[in-house]
Structure formats: structure tokens, C-alpha cells
Amino acid sequence: MDLSAPTRTVYSVSRLNRETRFLLQECFGSLWIEGEISNLSAPASGHLYFTLKDAEAQVRCALFRPQARSLRYKPRNGAQVLVKAQVGLYEPRGDFQLVVETIEAAGDGALLRAFEALKHQLAAEGLFDAAHKKPIPALPRGIGVVTSPTGAALRDVLTVLQRRFPAIPVIVFPTQVQGAEAQHAIAGALARADRLKLCDVLILARGGGALEDLWAFNEETVARAIHACATPIIAGIGHETDFTIADFVADHRAPTPSAAAEAASPDRADWLERFQRLEARLRRGGGIVLERRERTRAFLAARLARVHPEQRLRTQSQRLDALAARLQRALSRHLAQARHRLDRQTARLLRHDPTARLDHFAAAYPRLETRLATALRRILENRQQRCAAAAQRLGTLSPLATLARGYAIAYRPATGYLLRSAAEARPGEKLDLRLGEGVLEVRVEALREA
Template identity: 45%
Template sequence: MSTNNRNILTVSRLNAEVRLCLERDIGIVWLSGEISNFTAAVSGHWYLSLKDNQSQVKCAMFRGNNRRVTFKPKNGDQVLVRARVSLYEPRGDYQLILESMQPEGDGRLQQEFEQRKQALAAEGLFAQSEKKPLPAQPRRIGIITSKTGAALHDILHVLKRRDPSLPVVIYPTLVQGRDAAVSIAQAIGRANSRAECDVLIVGRGGGSLEDLWCFNEEIVARTIAASTIPIVSAVGHEVDVTIADFVADMRAPTPSAAAELVSRDLSYRLQQYQQREQALSRAMADVLYRQQRHLTQLSHRLSHQHPRTRLQQQSQRLDELQRRMQQAMMTKIRRAQAQCSQLDGRLQRATPIHTIHRQQGHVSQLEQRINHAMDAHLQHAQQRLHTLMATLDAVSPLATLTRGYSITRTDDGKVVTQTEQLSVGQTLHTHLREGDITSTVTALTPASVSPAQD
């Protein structure tokens, strides 16, 4: 079977194609799981795995994204992440590139909030054209909140201070818990059926996202949208935002501010200005929201072709090579230490100190033998000297001199042995055993043969 060379891919080309498929076809996902194998690299990037009871997936969160995480992740944390499905090409590992991370509880509520907000906005519930204007001079104000909450006290205190003659109708309701959303919707429906108020204030005091969740429920949003009476949303503090705020005809940052908005001592022009300001803010928020979504889409498209993706992979590869280099260095150091220990042991076993001690003992023995030999040789030399001295003394002329003989020499030092060597008047020097004699020759008598004995 023949194979067309053009159909043969390299491993690098295959991994690149798979990465593009994953990023293009799957793209951004939301994922919940437990953190394990968490590592913060020196480059600032995070590497971890997300797992459940049956599976796990490797993840990387680069420094630019993890700076926005408001808590310190650790192994065992349950989190909700927003991630881009990708592939680490050098190893062919399927992985997620994390863009955001939240604790799972808060993250799930925030995700549900965003999803519900987008769905209701798509239906037009937030449209400015659906907003009803607040009455310039309300005849009666309805308040939908808890009868025991601080919000009711704040609203009544402001209304009493600004216009004590303004009638108020309270529609008590639950503002927290599982049944709160239904209770709020029923209170709004009851106020509309009785049609005794010109404007309604719906709200409560501040709290966590979970505490305010009933004002994010769909039943509350649709009931507010269906109300024929204008509604001012006054939920929480200024930083708290709920879906009720987007659906209501006007949003007040606090319950007290809602009372300020509907109070009669506000001039019509100021109220109209505030309404227009609110409308403009909502319109701007809506435009910004659409532009943000468009920007996010463009950013995702750009990220597929942006060199940052390649840089992130190279940075991840650099972290991996650095870990491998550190492991190799530690292995080499351990081997060198083991080799040093072995060489040290061999050196200790082969040290010359023991040989030196043995040689020093041998040198001491040789030194003793040399001393003994020298003493013996010296004694033998002394004995031989004494013998030679005795022999020399026996033949020495000094011994002859001791027996009464003498030695006579001429001026030039020659020993006189016969008269033929001398002449009359010649000076002679005679050496005795003790002392010397200087004499002059006055007469010479040649030696004669001794007469024969009869």
C-alpha cells in the first residue's frame, strides 16, 4: 500500500493541529474540581491539577491571570475556574489554561448570576424602553421589605424627615432564605392588585452574595418587570448589585437613598435629571456590557493567533527544563558526594602513615645496628692502633735514644753515618733523648777494622 508523503505529519505539526482544534472547537469552559499537585514556579506561573472522584486534568495559570485571584490556592481546595482548553505541544499533554479562579461556593453563585443576567438581558428585561418614569409628586409610597429589618427603619426615618405627611404602605416580606423570592414576588403582586401606591421601594440592607440571592431569582425579576407600578430597587449597599437592580425602573444605592429619590421635597427637575442620569447610566452600562462581550470574543480570537500563547508555552517549557536541570544537578551532586566518600575511604585505607611508622621502626633498627657496627669497628681500630704503636715504638729511634744513643745531622738535615760525609770545621747538630748539641768538627778519624782476636 502506497502512502502519499503529503499526508505524513511530523509530531510537532500534529500537536499544533490538535491544539488549534481544542482551542477553536471547545474554547472557554467553566470547570469545578479539587486542586492537587499545586506548584508556584519562580517565574510566577502556577501549575496544578483539577480532579474529581474519577478523573483529573493538568492546568496552568500564568502570572498575568493569577495576579487577579483574591485568595491563596492550596491542595484540597474546591474551586470554580474559567479556562481555555489547550495542548502543551512539547509533551503532547492536554491541559487547561486558567483565566480566572474562585472558591467553588462564591464562584457558582457568580457564574449563575452572570448566566441569568445574560439570559434576561437577551429577553429585553433590562431595556431602557421598558422603564416606567417615577411620579413627580407621589401620593402614596409602598415599601416591600422585612418588617423587622434595618432597611425599613432607614426608609421611614428619611421619609419622616423629608415629608411627614406622605402616606406609606408597608408590604412585609421575607428578604433572605429559600422562600424569600416567592414572598417578594407575592408582595409585589399584592401591591399591584391593590393599586393603592404610586411607587414601590423593594429592597433590604447589605449582605453577602448568598444573603442577597433572592433578589437575583428569576421570579422576582419577572414580577418586577410585569409590575404596573414603578419600582425603585434598593438592595444592599452601593457596591451590591442584583438582577432586581437591572430590571427595576430605577436603582437606588441604599434603602435610604431610595427614600430620598421618592420624597416630595425633591424638585421635579432634579428628579427628572436623576431619572435621565439613571437611564444614561443603564444605557452606558448596557453599551459597555455589549462592547465588553464583543471585546472578549475578539480577545479570544486574538489569543489563538497571539504570540503570547507561544510565549506561555515556552515559559511553561522553561519551567519544566528548570525543574529537570535542578533534579539533574541534585543527582550529580549526590553522585559526587558518594564518590568523594568512597575515595575518602580508600584514601584512609591507603594512607602512608602506617608505612611511615613501619619504616621508622626499621630505620631505628638500622641505626642501632650501625651504632653497634661503628662501636665494634672503632674498638677494632683502637686495638690495631695500639698494636701498631707498640710495634712502632719498638723500632722507633726515640727508643734507641732512650738507651743512650744519639742522632747527628749536618746543617742541611742529613744524618751523619760515616766520617766521609764530614769535613773539619763543619757544624753538626746532635739530638739526644733530652735536648740537642751543636758542635764543630775539629778532627776526623776514619773507621778501622777491629784487630783479630787471638
């Protein structure tokens, strides 16, 4: 046996297929794949099996029953579809296959994904928020219609507006509503209508059609043009089941162009009925007011007849004379009281006249001045005596007096330290010796005990 030979890794067929399946799932994950359905098989188990092919290749596909039940699209042979699938391997046979999760028609599927992506983007930016929705005027002065001038939607809108309230002027802003350039044409028509300020509300309308036909109203350009428009916009696009991005951004969504026209215009019959009710209320209210005013007029006329103005003038003249006399008496009484108070206050002021007190203080001033001078002189003499006695005691205790009796003080000139013992000095040290008069500079030659 050759021990140097390398160790072989031997796979079983099941292990190889299982690990290959794991690698395929990990490498590709979930994919969207487009192709044509063929060999469609629907056994009693509820699973669907088919082949997805294009011009150059094909691959087996399996759609299991739980996913097949939730499909909105019914697959058929020859249909061009988009499938979302996991790339895998059927281990028992080693067949490469796709495990399908969902199926969509190829054209509509891409458009629906684009629709959902733009819908989520604009919703995140707040273009659908109710806070941005402008109210639709109840009685607009003008209605604008943004649509194709040759479409059936325009005829439906004009018919409804003419029936409901023909007095409101209608302005048509023609635009292309289908095709690659339709989005820019619609956005331009909306901007022009908003800039002219001729209408209080705009109707954005188009008749029904396939998803591709309505796609211009799912473009971001149109959505942002609607959001930027200061004039309220009613969207009436397609049939009741059709929803576009324009419906979500518009201030009001109507299921059809005719419904949009009804939402934009008041009902003439309702307004006529309202006017009739208001007229009846006005007539009833006016009659009641006129009747009340007539009763008031009759009452005042009767009062005027009973009380002649000349009589009232004489009565008021007499009353005025009486009031003038009362006023005169009140003024006289008030002046007398004020004069009495003034006399009383004058007497009190005279009793408190400060002149006598000032004369008394002026007479006492020289005497007080003499007493103050005498007291100050005595205090000064006392302080001088106390100062002389303290000076005498200080002279007795002063070291200068001791020095004058022949004593001396030795100290170091640099620090001023006083020597109290000969042992504190060092031979050769310079000292200052203070006498009663003057200072001697000395040098220590030697130390002796006393």
C-alpha cells in the same frame, strides 16, 4: 526481504505527543471544570502551576502570565474553584494538563454566570429599556415598602421617611427576602401592592449580604413582576456596590434602602422653603394688585363725581333724537332714489316691449308659408324630372334590355360564375341559361367554335 509484509507507520515520540495534543484540543475545546486547588506554585516567570483535584482524580494545570495578570480571583491551596481551560498535553514530558484561561470561586462563579445569562436575556427582551421606566411622583399620596418586616432595611427606610416627610402615609407589604421561596413571595407582595392602588410609589428594599443572600432579587420571577407593576418601583437592595437584576428592571435604582427612601419622599424642609417663597410672592403680588385696584377705584370715583349720570342721560337722549332725525332723512332720500330708478327702468321696459315685433311677424307668416310651399313644389318637380331621366338612361344600359332583344347569359348555378367563352364550359356540365323572360337548365353536349 518479504515484499508482501504490510508497510509500518512509525511515529517519533515528539510526533506522537504533538498529534495527541492536537486531538485533545480539537475534541474537547474550551471547558469549565470544577475542583480543588493543590500544589500551587508561582515561579518568578509570573506563570502559575497547580493541581486541580476531586475525591477520585487530579490533573495538572498551567496558567500563563498574561491570563494570570487579568485574574480578579486570587487562587490559593484548598480553594474550590471553577476553571475555564483548554485540554492539552505538555509535549516535552508527555504530561496531560489543562491550559487555564480564567479562575472563579466555585459558588460565586456559577451564580455570576447565571446572573449574566439572565441579564442578557432580559435586556434582549427590552425589560431594561428606558422607555419602560415610569417617573417617580414628586409628592406621593402614599409610599409602599416591600421588604422583610424584621430586617434592618425596614427600620432604615421608616427612619428616613419619618425624617423627610412624616405626613405621607407608609404601608409595609411584608415578604420573605432570602431563601428558595423568596422570589415567589416578593413577586406576590409586589402584585398585591400594585393591585390595591394605595400607594403612588413602591420601595423594594433589602440590606446588604453575600451574592447568595441577595439572589432572590436576581430571579426571573421577580424581574418580570417588577416589569408588570404599574406602580413606579424604586429598588434599594444591598450596598452601593451591589447590583441585582431587580435594579436594572426597576424604574429607579438607589444604592441603599435609605437612599431609596430619600428618592421616594420629598424633603419637608425643601417644601416648607418652597411654600414660604410662594407665600412671599403671593403677598407681594396681592399687595400690588390691591394697590392698583384702589387707584382705579379712586379714579372712577372722581370721574363719577365730575360727570353726574343724569347729565349723561340727557346728553345721550339728545344725541338719540339727532340720530333718529338723521335716520328718517336718510330713509326718505333712499326711498326717493329707489322710486326714481324704478320709473327709469319701467320706461326702458316699455321701449323694448316685444308686442309690436310679434304683430309684425304674425302678419308676415301667411306670406312666408305660401313662398315655402311654392319652393318645395318646384324642388319636388325638378327632382322627379331628374329621376325619370336617370331611369331612362338606366333602362338603356341595363342587361335586361339586352336579354329582351334575344340574347342569353350562361352561368354555373352553384357559384353564379358567368361564362364568357365556350372554352370555359365542360361537356356534361349543367348550366343555367337566363333569357329575357325565365331561366333554362341546360347540359353541355359538345363544344363548337363559332
